[in-house]
Amino acid sequence: MIMDELLNNLGAPEDKIKRYQACVNEFDQLNFDDVYIRKIRNELISLEKNMKRTDTR
Template sequence: MESIINFDEILNLVGTPENRLKRYRACLNEFDRLNYDDHFIKQIRLEIVQLENLVKKTTSL
């Protein structure tokens, strides 16, 4: 499987919730495309919900 994130992106994704959200969504899109699901994927989905709430709070201030 090809990587959907290059090395430069990995170094830049550690920081903001928006960047982490972008990375997690890209991962989920790939897993959905492969019709793959497991406990780790469920954790990513939960993290996405938390990040979305965090982003909403910070953008509404």
């Protein structure tokens, strides 16, 4: 199983946001950036937007 499949299938969206945010924070502290980290960052933004839309309904 690849990492994307693992992360996409675990827990509620809130849990996924926490995991993605922890990952992004860790790499920010290391001043590290690559395509995979940008993908995680974009997915995090998308999840947060979806959560806000869900909360306002």
